[in-house]
Amino acid sequence: MNTMTQPDPFMLNQWYPIASLQEILPGQPRATKLFGQRISYERNVAGALQVSDGSRALPVLEQYGCLWTSLGEPDELFDVPEYAEPDRRNVNAGSVGVQVSAQRGIENFLDMGHFPYVHTGILGALPHTEVKEYNVEMIRDGREIIATECLFYQPMASTVSTSGADVEYIYRVPHPTCSVLYKSSPMDEKRLDAIALFGQPTGEETFRGHMVLSILDDVNTDDFISYFQLHIFGQDKPILENQMPKRLPLDPRAETPIRADKTSIMYRRWLTGHGVTYGTIPAAA
Amino acid sequence: MHDKTWVPVANSTDLAPHHVFQGRLMGQELAIWRADDGHVNVWENRCLHRGVRLSIGINTGSELVCQYHGWRYANRNAGCTYIPAHPADAPARTICSKTWPVIETGGLIWTHFEDRDPPLPELPEGGAALRPLPLAAAPEMVRESLAGLAPEGFGPLDETLQARGPAGSLHLMVQPADAGRAVIRGIVQSDEPELALLRRLNLFLRSARDQILAQAALTPAPEPIPHRPERVSEELAEMPEMVSGPARLRVQVAKKELVAKDIVALELEPLRGALPASQPGAHIDVALPNGLLRQYSLVNAPGETGRYVIGVKREPESTGGSAAIHDSLAEGDLLAISEPRNNFTLRRDVEETILVAGGIGVTPLLSMAAALKDDGLPFRLHYFAGSEEQIAFGERLAALGDRLVNYIGLDPEKTALALKGILKSPAPHAQVYVCGPAPMLDVTRATAAEAGWPDAAVHFEYFANTREIDTSSSFRIELARSAVTLEVPAGRSILSVLQEAGVAPPSSCCQGACGTCMARVIEGEPDHQDVYLSEAEKAAGDKILTCVSRAKSDRLILDL
Ligand code: FES
Ligand SMILES: [Fe+2]
Numbered sequence: 001m002n003t004m005t006q007p008d009p010f011m012l013n014q015w016y017p018i019a020s021l022q023e024i025l026p027g028q029p030r031a032t033k034l035f036g037q038r039i040s041y042e043r044n045v046a047g048a049l050q051v052s053d054g055s056r057a058l059p060v061l062e063q064y065g066c067l068w069t070s071l072g073e074p075d076e077l078f079d080v081p082e083y084a085e086p087d088r089r090n091v092n093a094g095s096v097g098v099q100v101s102a103q104r105g106i107e108n109f110l111d112m113g114h115f116p117y118v119h120t121g122i123l124g125a126l127p128h129t130e131v132k133e134y135n136v137e138m139i140r141d142g143r144e145i146i147a148t149e150c151l152f153y154q155p156m157a158s159t160v161s162t163s164g165a166d167v168e169y170i171y172r173v174p175h176p177t178c179s180v181l182y183k184s185s186p187m188d189e190k191r192l193d194a195i196a197l198f199g200q201p202t203g204e205e206t207f208r209g210h211m212v213l214s215i216l217d218d219v220n221t222d223d224f225i226s227y228f229q230l231h232i233f234g235q236d237k238p239i240l241e242n243q244m245p246k247r248l249p250l251d252p253r254a255e256t257p258i259r260a261d262k263t264s265i266m267y268r269r270w271l272t273g274h275g276v277t278y279g280t281i282p283a284a285a
Numbered sequence: 286m287h288d289k290t291w292v293p294v295a296n297s298t299d300l301a302p303h304h305v306f307q308g309r310l311m312g313q314e315l316a317i318w319r320a321d322d323g324h325v326n327v328w329e330n331r332c333l334h335r336g337v338r339l340s341i342g343i344n345t346g347s348e349l350v351c352q353y354h355g356w357r358y359a360n361r362n363a364g365c366t367y368i369p370a371h372p373a374d375a376p377a378r379t380i381c382s383k384t385w386p387v388i389e390t391g392g393l394i395w396t397h398f399e400d401r402d403p404p405l406p407e408l409p410e411g412g413a414a415l416r417p418l419p420l421a422a423a424p425e426m427v428r429e430s431l432a433g434l435a436p437e438g439f440g441p442l443d444e445t446l447q448a449r450g451p452a453g454s455l456h457l458m459v460q461p462a463d464a465g466r467a468v469i470r471g472i473v474q475s476d477e478p479e480l481a482l483l484r485r486l487n488l489f490l491r492s493a494r495d496q497i498l499a500q501a502a503l504t505p506a507p508e509p510i511p512h513r514p515e516r517v518s519e520e521l522a523e524m525p526e527m528v529s530g531p532a533r534l535r536v537q538v539a540k541k542e543l544v545a546k547d548i549v550a551l552e553l554e555p556l557r558g559a560l561p562a563s564q565p566g567a568h569i570d571v572a573l574p575n576g577l578l579r580q581y582s583l584v585n586a587p588g589e590t591g592r593y594v595i596g597v598k599r600e601p602e603s604t605g606g607s608a609a610i611h612d613s614l615a616e617g618d619l620l621a622i623s624e625p626r627n628n629f630t631l632r633r634d635v636e637e638t639i640l641v642a643g644g645i646g647v648t649p650l651l652s653m654a655a656a657l658k659d660d661g662l663p664f665r666l667h668y669f670a671g672s673e674e675q676i677a678f679g680e681r682l683a684a685l686g687d688r689l690v691n692y693i694g695l696d697p698e699k700t701a702l703a704l705k706g707i708l709k710s711p712a713p714h715a716q717v718y719v720c721g722p723a724p725m726l727d728v729t730r731a732t733a734a735e736a737g738w739p740d741a742a743v744h745f746e747y748f749a750n751t752r753e754i755d756t757s758s759s760f761r762i763e764l765a766r767s768a769v770t771l772e773v774p775a776g777r778s779i780l781s782v783l784q785e786a787g788v789a790p791p792s793s794c795c796q797g798a799c800g801t802c803m804a805r806v807i808e809g810e811p812d813h814q815d816v817y818l819s820e821a822e823k824a825a826g827d828k829i830l831t832c833v834s835r836a837k838s839d840r841l842i843l844d845l
Contacts, residue, residue, distance in 0.1 A: 107335075113354040113370040127662055129355060129369035129634045239353050242338040244314070244331050245512065253516040256333045256380055260370040 004036040005204050010274040011035075011176060013072035017198040017210045020092040021065050024049070033202040034071060035278065041067060064212050065092040066198060078144070078174035082182075082194040082214045091222050093211040093229035095200075100240045101279035102177040102199035102207035103248035103271065108236055109179050109197045110171050110263045112152045118235050121155060125164060128153035131260035132166075138266070145173040145270055147263040173267055176276060177201055185216045193217075195229070204279050205246040209233065250276075251283035289403045291388060291395040293458050293470045296414050300325060300394065305349065307340035309462040310396065312510025314338070315385075317394060320360035320588055321346035327396045328363055329383035332356060333517060339382070345659060347588020358382050361590040364562020372634040375564050375627035383515060384559075391472040393458075409454050409474035415483060417460075418469040418490045422501035424461035427469065430497045431457060436489040438477075452477055455486070464507035469494070533572075534560070538618045539592055545677035547599040548645060549611060550584070552592045553620065560593060565653040566629035566718075566746070569593060570793055572621040573614075579606040580794050582648040582720070582746070583625060584678060586655030593622070596677055598645040626793065628800045628817075629720070629746040631656060636714035638664035639707060641729055643721020644671065649746060650720055651681050654688070664688060667707050669700060669721065700725065704732045711738040720746045723816060730819075740821045747798040747816040754797075754814050760836040764788060764845045765807050779831040779841075788845055790831065797833035804831050809841035 006012075018032050018039060029042040039058070041051040051058040051069040061068040063077055083090055098105055108114070113131050115124025134150040150169040156162055170182040170192070177199030182192035193215040200208040211229050249255060250272045257265050271280060294308040300319040307330060308315035314330035316339035330338050332351040339358070343350040348357045348366065355369040365380035385396045388405065392414030397403055420427065428446065435441040438452025446457040453475030460468040469490055475482050536553040544550040563569075568582045581595035600607045614620075631638075631653045638657055640650040647668055657664040666685060669692045670676045682689050692703055708717065708729070717738060719729045726745050733743045759775045762782070773782050780802055783789035792802035797815025806827050813823045815830040822828055829841070 111335075111354075116369075117352060117355050127634045127636065127660075130372050131370040238341075239337060242341050242352075243336045244338060245336065245514075249336075251516065253518070254514070255336055256517050258334070258368055258370060 005278060007035045007278040008275055010276055011278040013074055014175060015061055015068040015070050015074045015077045016200050017066040017068050018200055019067045020095055020210060021062060021067055022092055024067065035201060036203045065090060066210055080180055080194060080196065088214045089217050091213045091225045093213055093226040095208050095210045096233055097208050098237055098240050099206055100243055101205050101247045102201040103279045104240055104243055105199050105207055105209055106177055106179050107248060107264045107267060108240055112150060113260045115152055118239055119232060123154055124152060125155040136262045136266050145266050147171040171263060176271060187216045191216055201279055245281060247279055247281050249281045289399060291397050291403055291406050292460055293393040293395050294460060295394040296417060297389060297392045297394060303344045303346055305340045305342060305344050311461055312463045312512060316340045318344045318349060324360055325387050325389055325394055326360060327385045327387045331514060333380055333382060347659065359562045359590050360588040362559040362562045366562050366564045372632040373630060375630045393470060408456060408472055412472035412474040413479050413483065415471040415473060416487055418494055420494050420498060421466055422497050423465055423507055424459050424467040426501060427467045427497055428459045431493060434493055436486055464510050533621045534624060536620050536622055538614060538616050538620060541616050546674040548677045549597050551595050551597060554592050560590060561624045563625035564627050565631040565656040566649045567625035567627040569625050570623040573606055573609045580799060584648050584651050587659050596645055596648045629744060632716055633660055633662060635716045637712055639717045640664060640666040641719040642666060643669045643725040646721030647677060650718060651678055653718060654685055665690060669695065701728050704729055708733050708736045708738065711736055717743045723747055740819045754833050758835050761840040763840060763842045765842055766845055778833065783831060792832055795832045797830045802831045803828055805844035807842040807844050810837040812837045
């Protein structure tokens with residue numbers, strides 16, 4: 001895309017992550033992109049963060065280990081309460097650029113069916129391919145999608161067992177390009193690890209995925225946790241970049257959903273309902 | 286320019302075994318692959334599920350498997366045969382990748398986007414294909430620039446890009462990959478040593494390319510042709526249940542062969558086009574010359590999509606279906622059949638599969654065994670036959686190697702004992718599939734239940750309901766959705782009353798064996814007379830096969 005498309009109001013008026021805080025060093029200005037627009041940011045020597053689009057100062061928010069900004073007028077950022085729990089490890093696992101729209105990236109994040117094929121031996125294993133029935137609903141007055149009772153077979157489901165078992169997931173979509181998943185912690189089966197993908201739409205057909213974890217783990221190093229998460233995402237990236245079209249089609253007849261795709265169907269409808277055009281192919285009226 | 290002709294889109298040598306070649310024609314990406322049976326497929330390069338390129342998928346030799354969620358598409362008809370996320374469901378809808386016609390000649394793969402096949406390209410006999418030369422220039426311009434050039438040993442290329450000369454004859458073709466992208470392909474026929482000639486022509490084309498590119502640099506590059514994928518059908522977008530239409534396919538008996546004592550195999554070929562995709566366990570209805578409609582399971586292995594193969598046993602006491610096939614049907618005869626339907630789907634998300642076949646009941650299990658073998662999944666086929674000469678489809682059986690266990694000439698008692706042995710240890714990730722004569726199925730189901738197999742792990746298909754149907758009751762049915770009340774008198778089935786009222790579900794075997802005519806019961810007590818529902822399902826009482834079952838209560842409320 002050489003012409004710069006304007007984001008629709010719903011996309012425009014959101015907070016977006018543009019960097020991981022740990023990477024921002026005082027006095028070292030950096031630049032990135034949001035909606036195709038060049039954005040610069042810097043932590044000045046006094047320790048304050050500043051973000052600019054070249055002509056004006058943009059809003060700044062430090063949250064979940066990321067620097068967030070907006071080109072519009074954003075409401076409050078969604079809550080991930082787990083992040084504040086004192087006994088958790090919060091890890092910014094890294095940021096990865098992907099040549100596909102951020103919404104395709106979110107849809108992949110919500111999808112269990114690909115585990116045995118794309119994350120073979122880690123999040124799934126053949127022949128265990130079934131996506132069992134689960135629930136999806138809209139909560140918080142339609143501001144968030146939540147999928148619950150999602151079960152998927154995982155080999156070596158916990159650190160204490162070597163055999164496979166069904167692992168339970170919960171998925172939240174509180175933002176058009178951000179999602180948080182919860183799964184039973186291998187360390188403490190009664191609590192859930194939270195893993196988030198925060199999408200920064202650098203363009204209509206490109207995004208950077210910032211991965212943030214809030215987990216119960218007092219064994220592994222941050223580096224190991226990051227490496228593991230990047231490895232998983234590295235498996236998704238080539239698949240995502242081979243999706244056609246690169247923008248997420250919202251026409252229900254553009255692709256063929258199955259029952260396992262209930263969350264993605266709801267996500268597409270939700271984007272349609274909010275008039276999202278940026279990074280998507282809206283259904284012809 | 287290129288309208289109304291076949292266009293070369295790949296060299297035959299590009300299609301290495303078990304690979305998928307990515308091609309492009311007029312802005313449309315193509316997935317081109319050769320199956321083990323030699324058939325070349327030219328498909329839209331996009332999985333119907335979530336749009337992933339099929340060219341990064343896996344060519345198993347019989348099917349193309351998408352990398353993202355493992356959807357499988359069959360050789361030839363491009364129908365989706367399996368959706369791993371829902372292993373118990375047959376891909377109920379006609380999910381079919383977009384395909385284009387293909388011919389392979391002169392060492393090239395040709396296709397076209399026209400509605401009707403254009404005339405075949407006229408090519409020199411025994412020519413050799415040139416190495417393709419891609420270039421970023423408008424195809425029209427490439428064509429114009431090539432015309433008039435004279436490669437060494439040939440006269441000038443005419444308008445159709447053909448040249449003759451002492452060296453032989455040369456045909457060049459310009460593949461319009463996109464508005465600003467072309468591939469020069471060609472075939473040369475000559476007495477000269479091939480290698481030297483091909484090298485010379487390659488050099489000629491490279492220098493032509495340099496000229497063309499220099500010229501192309503003077504004009505702005507044209508916009509790529511936008512990719513306009515076809516929309517999927519409305520019903521696919523809404524995830525509905527399958528409706529088995531009365532679609533009648535016309536097929537020809539390509540081969541009729543005695544494959545065992547009293548068993549003939551029929552190979553049915555489409556009159557034109559490709560046959561719809563089928564899955565392991567599927568059956569077709571065959572309309573026989575004498576007016577009867579009979580169900581036969583497909584024996585087909587994955588990718589075996591050129592013909593449907595069925596096995597038909599002569600049943601002396603049958604209503605004449607099998608006799609009509611054995612005695613009066615000949616090779617070359619035409620038959621009307623239905624599209625494949627599947628009430629006997631094979632899960633492939635299990636660690637162990639036990640297949641139990643009795644007699645001719647081996648047919649759907651052969652198809653399943655081939656699919657499991659293809660997938661590398663552990664299984665065993667236990668085949669009970671009356672005698673050695675009643676063992677059908679020997680070649681297919683032999684291909685199963687030690688995964689086949691034969692039981693010959695066992696009496697009912699010994700059969701029951703053998704089944705006990707086979708089913709003695711239910712495993713959490715195992716499934717049982719059984720097909721055969723009714724008494725054997727009954728025993729197998731009872732044995733499995735006794736051994737502790739859950740109902741859901743035991744799948745069966747009766748090929749006939751041999752029980753006597755009692756039609757003496759009379760009762761009322763209320764249709765909840767259409768808000769009508771109908772009387773079912775003694776001697777008539779619910780199905781026939783529904784048909785008369787125009788609200789009948791699809792039906793097939795009409796003897797309570799196939800499950801097609803199932804309806805949901807909202808209220809009332811069904812009088813089950815079918816062999817399709819399991820004991821647990823019958824006890825639950827919320828489903829009924831409308832072709833044979835009736836009501837014990839005065840009325841039934843059906844969800845129709
Ligand atoms: S995109 Fe091909 S199987 Fe899902
Ligand atoms: Fe993934």
